[in-house]
Amino acid sequence: MARLCFDYGHGGNDPGAVYKGRKEADDVLSLGRAVAAVLRRHGVIIDETRTADVSVSLKARCDFENKGSFDYFISFHRNAFKPETAAGVETYTYLNPGAKSKGLAEKIQSSLVGVGFANRGVKTANYQVLRETKAPAVLIEIGFIDNSQDNALFYAKRDEIIKAVAGAILSQLGLAYIEESQNGLEEALEVLVRNGILKSPEYWLENARPGKTIKGEYAGLLIERMAEYISSQQH
Numbered sequence: 005m006a007r008l009c010f011d012y013g014h015g016g017n018d019p020g021a022v023y024k025g026r027k028e029a030d031d032v033l034s035l036g037r038a039v040a041a042v043l044r045r046h047g048v049i050i051d052e053t054r055t056a057d058v059s060v061s062l063k064a065r066c067d068f069e070n071k072g073s074f075d076y077f078i079s080f081h082r083n084a085f086k087p088e089t090a091a092g093v094e095t096y097t098y099l100n101p102g103a104k105s106k107g108l109a110e111k112i113q114s115s116l117v118g119v120g121f122a123n124r125g126v127k128t129a130n131y132q133v134l135r136e137t138k139a140p141a142v143l144i145e146i147g148f149i150d151n152s153q154d155n156a157l158f159y160a161k162r163d164e165i166i167k168a169v170a171g172a173i174l175s176q177l178g179l180a181y182i183e184e185s186q187n188g189l190e191e192a193l194e195v196l197v198r199n200g201i202l203k204s205p206e207y208w209l210e211n212a213r214p215g216k217t218i219k220g221e222y223a224g225l226l227i228e229r230m231a232e233y234i235s236s237q238q239h
């Protein structure tokens with residue numbers, strides 16, 4: 005099972021870059037946590053250096069990572085320069101990166117460029133969170149927070165960006181991206197119908213929903229049939 009350390013830059017009394025009411029600390033917390041949720045859905049374990057708008061020093065972030073045993077450390081940031089002058093994404097590794105961090109950085113960079121950001125390339129930097137972490141480490145700068153076009157992309161294409169970063173990480177882990185099923189119940193009921201456990205799924209489709217109720221005798225019968233089926237598969 006892959007285990008990653010996610011680091012959302014800044015937070016608390018350090019907002020990171022700010023522009024027109026936006027704070028880097030908020031942007032990267034929200035986006036990073038959404039990427040973490042997608043990866044957890046794929047069975048990847050994610051530990052996070054912060055999960056709220058709180059101050060965490062660079063040393064505390066590195067210490068947190070050093071206490072664990074992670075396959076990768078990924079730090080989420082947004083860039084800033086002079087307002088409305090620079091644009092695009094860049095992904096950093098520490099100086100002289102190993103194959104793992106370089107491979108991950110290249111995958112993340114190209115997937116974000118695929119969403120529409122300008123390609124500023126994979127770069128190296130002597131950043132503390134890259135230098136003093138044990139796991140292969142990358143730091144992503146997801147567009148410039150002081151560039152209106154980058155912000156338009158960042159907010160309008162949020163779902164695509166989440167999928168791009170999650171997909172790149174999964175690919176580096178050798179895992180395939182699986183779309184989230186919009187019709188999980190329908191698909192599950194089809195499986196039961198195909199295997200003769202249920203005759204018609206309509207009652208369940210309508211009533212096995214939040215706020216609705218299933219009759220006890222129906223639920224009991226379904227459980228019995230499922231148990232029978234599982235037993236029959238085991239013999």
Ligand SMILES: [Zn+2]
Pocket residue numbers: 013014020021028081082
């Ligand atoms: Zn930052």
